[in-house]
Amino acid sequence: MEKFTIKKLTKAFDIEIDSIASDKSISHRCAMFSLFSNQTSYIKNYLTAEDTLNTLSIVEQLGATIKRDGSSVEITPTPILNEPSDVLDCGNSGTAMRLFCGLLASIDGAFTLTGDKYLRNRPMNRVAVPLRSIGALIDGRENGNKAPLFIRGVKELQPFTYHSPVDSAQVKSAMILAALRASGISKYKENELTRDHTERMLKGMGAKLENDKDGFINIHPLSGHLKPLNITVPTDPSSAFFFALAAAITKGSRVFIKNVTLNPTRIEAYIVLKKMGVIVNFIEKENIYEPIGDIEIINNELNGVVVSENISWLIDELPALSIAMSLANGKSKVSNAKELRVKESDRISRVVNNLKLCGVTYTEFEDGYEIIGGTMNKATINSHGDHRIAMSFAIAGLNSDMEIKDTQCIDTSFPNFKEILDSLYK
Ligand SMILES: O=C(O)C1=C[C@@H](OP(=O)(O)O)[C@@H](O)[C@H](O)C1
Numbered sequence: 001m002e003k004f005t006i007k008k009l010t011k012a013f014d015i016e017i018d019s020i021a022s023d024k025s026i027s028h029r030c031a032m033f034s035l036f037s038n039q040t041s042y043i044k045n046y047l048t049a050e051d052t053l054n055t056l057s058i059v060e061q062l063g064a065t066i067k068r069d070g071s072s073v074e075i076t077p078t079p080i081l082n083e084p085s086d087v088l089d090c091g092n093s094g095t096a097m098r099l100f101c102g103l104l105a106s107i108d109g110a111f112t113l114t115g116d117k118y119l120r121n122r123p124m125n126r127v128a129v130p131l132r133s134i135g136a137l138i139d140g141r142e143n144g145n146k147a148p149l150f151i152r153g154v155k156e157l158q159p160f161t162y163h164s165p166v167d168s169a170q171v172k173s174a175m176i177l178a179a180l181r182a183s184g185i186s187k188y189k190e191n192e193l194t195r196d197h198t199e200r201m202l203k204g205m206g207a208k209l210e211n212d213k214d215g216f217i218n219i220h221p222l223s224g225h226l227k228p229l230n231i232t233v234p235t236d237p238s239s240a241f242f243f244a245l246a247a248a249i250t251k252g253s254r255v256f257i258k259n260v261t262l263n264p265t266r267i268e269a270y271i272v273l274k275k276m277g278v279i280v281n282f283i284e285k286e287n288i289y290e291p292i293g294d295i296e297i298i299n300n301e302l303n304g305v306v307v308s309e310n311i312s313w314l315i316d317e318l319p320a321l322s323i324a325m326s327l328a329n330g331k332s333k334v335s336n337a338k339e340l341r342v343k344e345s346d347r348i349s350r351v352v353n354n355l356k357l358c359g360v361t362y363t364e365f366e367d368g369y370e371i372i373g374g375t376m377n378k379a380t381i382n383s384h385g386d387h388r389i390a391m392s393f394a395i396a397g398l399n400s401d402m403e404i405k406d407t408q409c410i411d412t413s414f415p416n417f418k419e420i421l422d423s424l425y426k
C-alpha cells in the first residue's frame, strides 16, 4: 500500500503553479459529448488521470477512434455507437457511471457498467429510477441501485418533467443526456443550481437548452449532430484548492494558480476561505464555454466560518476546508451536506474520524460537523481509498507532520499532486 510521509514546512512559500490537474468534470464531458457530433473533436489539456482515462477507454469501446498525445486528444465518433464486447469499467468515478447511464439508455445494444469496490457501493437509484420512469431498461445489484449495472438500450425514451429531489450535477447531466434522444421536449428542475458544465458545453455545441421562468431547463431532442468540440480544458479548481489550503495554513505564504475555471458553481470554497480571512483574488482572463482565469491566495487571518448554503458548489472541497477549519480561530460548522456521505467514501465520518486522530474537537451531525479550531497534532491517517481525504490530510502535514496511508487513490484525479507538494519545500 502506497503511503506519504509529510513533514512540517518550516518556511513560507511564494509560488506560481501552472501544472495542476485539468478539470475532471469538464474532461469527462468532453470525451462523452464528442459522441454527439459526426466530426472530430480536438481537446487540449485533457485530464490524464485514472477517472477520465477510463471514460476515454469507454468512449473507444463504444466505437470512437481516439488519438492521444499526452494530454491532447482527438476523438472521431462512429456514426452508430457499437455494442461493446466487454464490460465498461468506470473505475472510481461516479460521474462516469451516472452520465453513461443517461447516454446509453437509448443506444441500441446491451451495456454493463462496473467500477471499483468503492463505486460499486455508491447509490445509482438517483439516476436509475428517473431514467426507468421514462422507459429506460436499467437493472443491477440491489434492484439496480448498485453496480454492476446492466442497460438494455431502448429505441426511444419518453419526454419528461422531473423535479429532482437531490441536487446533483450527475443526475441532472444523466437526465439531460437522455432527454437529447427523447421523443419531445423534456423539463428538468433542481432546488439549487449545481455545476452547469453540461448545459454550457452542450449549448456551445449547438444543443437547444433553455431555462424557463419556473426554474426548469427545457431540453429539446437533437435533430441532427452537434458541432464538434475544440477546447482547452482549464485547471480544476477542486484540485487547485489543496494548494489554496496550503497557502491559507502556512504563515507568510502565497500561491498563484493559473488558468482555472472560474465558473461560479465551482469556486465557492475559495469564497469561504475569503470569509475566513484569507486574501483571495480572482483574475478573469477569457470565456470559452466557461469563465477562465487565475486565482491568487495570500495567507492572512484564519477564522471560524459557518457553511450552510451553496453546498453543491463546494461539496468536493469540504474535506480540505475541514483542515482550514481545524486550524482556524474559533468554531466552524458545516450543515446541509449529507451528500458527503455518498461520495468515494462517507466523507463526514472519514473527516471527523481522521480529525479525531489529530486531536481536533468536533461534533458530528447527519448532515455535517462542527469543528473547534486551534491546532492539529501529528497523526497517521488512512484515506481508505478516497483521493480527497488523502490530499486534504497530506496538506495538513505541512502544519503538523502526517503519515497518509493508501495514497494510490490520488491518481484518480491528480497524479502529479505529490510532485507539486514537494516543490513547496524547495
Ligand atoms: O457532475 C460532476 O462532474 C460532479 C458532480 C458532483 O457530484 P454530485 O452530482 O453527485 O453532487 C461532484 O461531487 C463530482 O466530483 C463531480
Ligand SMILES: C=C(OP(=O)(O)O)C(=O)O
Pocket: 092, 093, 094, 095, 096, 316, 343, 344, 388, 413
Ligand atoms: C465525488 C467525486 O467524484 P465522482 O463522484 O465522479 O466519483 C470527487 O471527485 O470528489
